[in-house]
Amino acid sequence: MNSYLYDGTADGLLSAISWILEEEADPEKVTLSERKDTLFEEGFTISTDAPRAESLFFRLKQHAPDAAHTLYSFMLAEKGEMETSLLHYVSLAFRHGDQVKGYLTHPAIRDIVNVAKKAGRELHRMKGLLRFEKLQDGAYLAKMEPDCNIIHPLAYHFSRRLRAQHWFLYDVKRRTAARWNNGSLQFGTIEQFTTPALSEDEKKVQALWQAFFKTISIPDRKNPRLQKSNMPMKYWKYLVEKQGE
Amino acid sequence: MDTKAKLQILSGAARYDASCASSGSRREGPSSGTGNTSTSGICHSWADDGRCISLLKILLSNDCIYDCAYCVNRSTNPVERASFTAREVIDLTLEFYRRNYIEGLFLSSAVMQSPDHTMERMVRVAETLRTEEQFGGYIHMKIIPGCSSELVRKAGLYADRISVNIELPSQASLQRLAPQKHKHAILEPMALIGREIATSLVERKVCRHAPRFAPAGQSTQMIIGASPENDFQILRLSQGLYKKMNLKRVYYSAYVPVTADNRLPALAAPPLRREHRLYQADWLLRFYGFSAEEILSDEAPHLDESFDPKTAWALRHPEFFPVEVNRADYATLLRVPGIGVVSAKRIVAARRFSPITPEGLKKIGVVIKRAKYFIICSGRSSEKPDQSPTVIRQRLLLGAGGETAVSAHPEQLVLPGLFA
Structure with a gap:
């Protein structure tokens, strides 16, 4: 059984998978992991080749668009130690096409699909739970700390939605930001973040929302457990309606 | 009265409406405006009762001329009355939408002066949002039973979903508990909406730019436990609505005692388990290929409390x-x-x-x-x-696979005087 190593980057991972699929007779008998440079590490290191990584993703998209989307979601989750599963998944996706997502009795497929689903779920959740605050200069800012690295697809969603607004998304943990202004979307990192001043009416609008949130619930049906299972507490930090609870 | 006080009164009065869906419509947002809609719908928060919040759910006014026994806004109920101006609703919707609090607006109202007068004011809100403010988000509008068909048509052009609430599942109950409402005033607009939706779908096949009519379809709501109808009657009614009127959803709302009235049952708690079972049966009708007659019968007209x-x-x-x-x-x-x-x-x-x-x-x-x-x-x-x-x-x-068979608190209905 051959073991391969790669440099730990997303491009490195995909170029390694591409290389193995071409060179190995049976990719499902091969393992792939991140190189940690420890003393007893064994395996052949595959060098990173960005165009090759891109080409692999493109070919998969042509061949099995659903499977490529699963791969994309999986990468958002930034999950380590699953490289071998991903290799087997991609290999099977080329063989079976989009039907591969139904092959849940296969452990590698199940692992990849589950992680991808988790990222997809968080992306969908954040489309609802993200909260913008209006700043003094009229722009809007939303801070978040999602488990998965979803800022790209999330920003795309809001670029279709709040098109006439000038806004920022900021991923506090990863220090990455997205900016939408005059029809163009940009991404970048922020080394030092200082909270800008809020617009004058911001607190008033927030108070209105808090008031609405309180009265819309039916007291006779109070059900905090259901609320928490739909809206896990880890997301409450930036929710206007959950401040001061 | 300031906007916040009005918001508290008019959202508190709207909370008994169960519908909060924002799905079923897909619209690209206008480039100079605010908002689009997504097919799957998006929930933006969950209230303390665990129900999702996706729309700003409010009444335009709770100042009602009707006196429906089950309703918190009935004219003889001594609650504080308030009415929004169109501008207030529009500003609230836009301010909330821009901050991503909501997916859109759910606008209902008590009947002020007359059904036409009320409906006209509601339609004007939607019209201003869509045309002047270029709002592309989701709008769900209630149709006030008894308003003119012209207003129903207009509402359907601006809203994504429109709905007429049946409230009580039989003419007899309507007569007793909501004497000013009539069956035909509820069913007629429903049929009209169904026809308009079908026509619009045909027209849009011919011409892509033909106007859309309520693209997210129509829904309705029934109150469960305020009147003596059994589950079989309710399910058959729902089945007819799905099959004959092409409804997207029927909502069931466990009756929460909001007024003391000797025409109404005295409940220890809202019949939540019954509501839950009805939703399960409703799902069987819509997604599982069951018919109401397979689920219940005249001999056994009630859904089992201990089994789904x-x-x-x-x-x-x-x-x-x-x-x-x-x-x-x-x-x-x-x-x-x-x-x-x-x-x-x-x-x-x-x-x-x-x-x-x-x-x-x-x-x-x-x-x-x-x-x-x-x-x-x-x-x-x-x-x-x-x-x-x-x-x-x-x-x-015994718990080896069933849902919890024993309910935590008594939910048996006590219906004094109802069957007399």
């Missing part, structure tokens, strides 16, 4: 089981208690690759707690074969 309706059906039909997971078609799999749409699809997809073993079934995420009594898997069964329904019933009730 599919399990109850399965226990009455032992001849249908066990089902072999590897051979049964999709429709048959859907009839197995504990196997839902997701599980059935997974089974069908997975067995293309290899036969499914009992372990494999667990691995693909099928919960077999209840299903195990009704299936065999590659010829094997994790339960003794040929157990009688009585035995299965008992084992399910």
